Amino acid sequence: MEIIPLSYPLNGLSTLSLDKPLSIAIGHFDGVHRGHQNVIRKAVEEAKKADMLSAVLTFDPHPKEVLGQGEQYFRCLTPLDAKSELFAELGVDIVFIMKFNAEFASVAPERFVNDVLKVLRAKQVVVGFDFTFGHRGSGNTEALARFGEPEIAVHVVEPLYENGIKVSSTYVRESLEKGDLELAERLLGRPYEVAGTVVHGDGRGRTIGFPTANLKFDAPFVAPRLGVYAITAWIGGQAYPGVLNHGLKPTFNQQNVQPVMEAHLFDFRQDIYGEQIRVQFRSFIRPEQKFGSVDELVKQIDADSMQARKVAERLSF
Numbered sequence: 001m002e003i004i005p006l007s008y009p010l011n012g013l014s015t016l017s018l019d020k021p022l023s024i025a026i027g028h029f030d031g032v033h034r035g036h037q038n039v040i041r042k043a044v045e046e047a048k049k050a051d052m053l054s055a056v057l058t059f060d061p062h063p064k065e066v067l068g069q070g071e072q073y074f075r076c077l078t079p080l081d082a083k084s085e086l087f088a089e090l091g092v093d094i095v096f097i098m099k100f101n102a103e104f105a106s107v108a109p110e111r112f113v114n115d116v117l118k119v120l121r122a123k124q125v126v127v128g129f130d131f132t133f134g135h136r137g138s139g140n141t142e143a144l145a146r147f148g149e150p151e152i153a154v155h156v157v158e159p160l161y162e163n164g165i166k167v168s169s170t171y172v173r174e175s176l177e178k179g180d181l182e183l184a185e186r187l188l189g190r191p192y193e194v195a196g197t198v199v200h201g202d203g204r205g206r207t208i209g210f211p212t213a214n215l216k217f218d219a220p221f222v223a224p225r226l227g228v229y230a231i232t233a234w235i236g237g238q239a240y241p242g243v244l245n246h247g248l249k250p251t252f253n254q255q256n257v258q259p260v261m262e263a264h265l266f267d268f269r270q271d272i273y274g275e276q277i278r279v280q281f282r283s284f285i286r287p288e289q290k291f292g293s294v295d296e297l298v299k300q301i302d303a304d305s306m307q308a309r310k311v312a313e314r315l316s317f
Contacts, residue, residue: 001088003095008104010119022094023047023124024055024117026131028062031077032086034189035128035160035167042157043126044091052123055094056087057116063100077172079219082195096120109139113147122148126155162187179225179284191232191280194221194261198272201262210301212245212262213272215279226259228285228304230311233265234278240265241312243305244279247288264301266309283311 025043029036040056047054060080078086080097087095098104098116107115112134117125125148133139139147145154160167167187175183176192184192194217201214213233226247233240242265248258263279285307291297 001084001092001095003084003097005097005099006116007099007101008107009115018053018094018121020051020053021121021123022055023050023052023126024057024096024120024122025092025126026057026133027128028059029056029078029083029087030062030169031172031188032083033167033169033172033187035157037090037189038160039126039128039157040087040090040092042155043124046124046126046155047093050124053093054091055096055120055122056092057096057098057120058083059098059100061100063105075220075222077169077192077222079221081219106135109134109143110147112139113144113152117148117152122152124153124155126157129156129158131156173222176222176224179227179287181224181229181281181284184224184281191282192224193278193280194223195219195276195278198275198277200273201260210264210298210305212264213277215261215263215277218276223259223261224281224284225287227287229281230283230285230308231263232280232282232312232315233263234280235270235272235275240268241308241315242266242268243285243301243308244281245288264305266305266312282315283308 023046025040044054196215196217199216231244244263
């Protein structure tokens, strides 16, 4: 899969060696949830039927972040690298990453079609049913079809529902805020995960018999609610079950601190400081709480680990 950065206006595209027209799925696709996957698969299917290249046109950073429509969009479900990997798994040939800035946000819908899609040789465009584009979101799916005809065929994918609610990035975020990891996994079609580097913590876990890997994020991920989780950690291509605490460690910290993630991996003895780790959240065990003594904390961690091991057994570890 080829990744091609773009900025508006599309200058220098004469160097692109596209020997076929494109079937393009358009969207930010944060989370690449099951609804997004339907849009992207449709673009891939249309490309195969018409002997075209399949492509995704996505935006970075999140348009709502640039437009000041919500600080929460600074934190993402899937950073750009993770999104690209998921696009590749869906069979996409090319990913175009459009730099989203104030200039691009001001582009009128008709100019977007003429100056971007037609320049990219799009012959098929696939979008979600609620897709809007152009200055202040003034373009919709009908406008996309009107401005694109007759060169561009537009396919609109209908919404997908879970529990009677439309599958969306917002729904995924809400499920994580509640600690409903099973719902998040159903919406995404895979476990929710974060990635980062293992860094040194305060070393307290080792002194109480539960050494932990402390995680420093590679990107501003959306974090689930504070609490304890059963997890699967991936290190060097190998999966390890474990238990993770995401929180403020109130038993030891008396003042306000930033939340941290520290994972205890079962039956694990390797030194992994400085190594990359991916953590998949499998099940919420309990909210974070303050204990009256270290002994009480150790007893609870034992109970948490037993529960997380049961989750691992269910997952066939």
